[in-house]
Amino acid sequence: MAKNVKKLSLANKLAKKGGVITPTETINKQNPAGNLKDIEDLVQASSSTSLYFSPIQTRKQRNLNGEPQRITNIKSEPLSPTRVPPKIKKDEPLSRIAMGSAVVVKCKVIPDIVDSPIRTNHIKKENEPLVKQEIIQEMIEKIKREIDPPVEPQINPDVNAPNPLWQQHLANIRTMRSFMTAPVDTMGCHKCADATADAKTQRFQNLVALMLSSQTKDQTTFEAMNRLKERDLSPQTLNDMPVEELEGLLHPVSFYKNKAKYLKQTVQILIEKYDSDIPDTPKELKALPGVGPKMAHICMAVAWNKVTGIGVDVHVHRLSNRLKWVPRPTKEPEQTRVALEKWLPYSLWSEVTPLLVGFGQTICTPLKPNCRECLNKDICPSANIEAQPKKKNDR
Known part of the structure; x- marks a missing residue:
């Protein structure tokens, strides 16, 4: 293993050359006299000269770092009055300054600096996000209008309607x-009749469904009609059925007892006067027990395919x-x-x-x-x- 060779320090090297340096006074590191030197200058300097050199960098290192000249310490410059933000006293009134359309900022109004460049730039920077947001929103609305343009309301001048739209x-x-x-699309009165029955029976079942639908949901009416169709729903079947049994089949239809009574009275009229069929005019339909104008006009449209009213x-x-x-x-x-x-x-x-x-x-x-x-x-x-x-x- 090689012997440890003691490396000569810089002071020892200088001593061999006869350049011993003995500081004569203590020099402050701040170096107010400005006599900072490079470490390379010490070799050429005489022993009688008192020098102070920089222990941080050599001339070569500074040149490599792009610093050919020494940079002295610069004290921080105090802020000028225009850079110092004004203090707002608690007892001074505050005013509202609207920043955009949605944000309101409270600040003191200072007349001497409101129009200054620094104040203007500060307000512009605060407004920049709001302005960008408004621009983006306008672009989004423009794209929406191009994709789905608004439909102008249609007005028909030939019809004297209460609402022109x-x-x-x-x-x-x-x-x-x-x-x-x-x-109504799947369980309305037009869906309650048996599609396999003859035309006369289907018309009668349409009328029964309409009579049951008064103040009753379509689901409840549809279920009651299915129970009746299981008993072979026809004028003669209802005529022969006891009213108590009919009430049980109609429940929970609204006013099922009254409707059971109306059905019993209606089938007797249909058998005696219309040969178990239903009338083909709104006037005659409205004359039946429990049949109103709405039922009559819908029945004419569904059963007889005639439009007589709304x-x-x-x-x-x-x-x-x-x-x-x-x-x-x-x-x-x-x-x-x-x-x-x-x-x-x-x-x-x-x-x-x-x-x-x-x-x-x-x-x-x-x-x-x-x-x-x-x-x-x-x-x-x-x-x-x-x-x-x-x-x-x-x-």
Whole structure:
């Protein structure tokens, strides 16, 4: 193993050359006289010269670092009055300065520096995020308008409707109904008849379903009709059935006892006067026990394929008032029917009832209308209407 060779220190090297340095006085490291030298200068200096050299860097190191000249210590410059932020005293009043459209900042109004460049730059930097956000929002709205441009409400000047936007209402309801299935679509009165029965029996079953549907949900009516069809539903079958048994089959239909009584009276009239068939005019249908105008007009459309009027139930009545399709608010469905038939084109009479009924069962419900999902929320007179207490006849 090699012997340890003691390396000569810089002082020993200088001593061999005869350049012994003896400091004559203590020099402050701050070096106020400015006589800092490089360590290489000591070799050429005489022993009698008192020098102070930098123990940190050599000349070569400074040159490599790109510092050919020594950099003296620079004391921190005190802030000028314009750089010092003004202090706000607690007893001085504060004013509001609106920063953008959504943020409000409280600060003191200083007249002497409000218009200064420093103050202006400071406000601009605070406003930059808000300005960028507004620009981004405008770009998003522009893209939305290009993808889905707003539809101008359609106005039909040929129809003297209470609401000139009724045609746009109807188009939007058609669109919404095309994407959803309502109970009336699968369990309405037109779906309750036995498709395998003869035409006369089907017409009778349509009438029975309409009589049971008054103030009753379509699901309940559909289930009651299935129980009756299991007993071979026909005028003669109901005529021979005891009223107590009929009541048991109709329960839980609303007012099932009264409806059982009306059915017993109706089948007797049909057997005696119409040969077990149903009348083919609204006037004769309304003369039957328990049959009103709504049932008569719907029955004419479903059973006889004749459009004689608009069938207005609670849904059509409610929506007509919410959309302002009536010149003034109506209290009864029959009043709504008369008002609608005065202006609504005849070609829409058969469509409007199932359309509005399904819309009222799914979106514009009586208790909590879902205005957020409604396409008419921007043009509906009753948009975001407060929920009304549910009544028994709004089923």
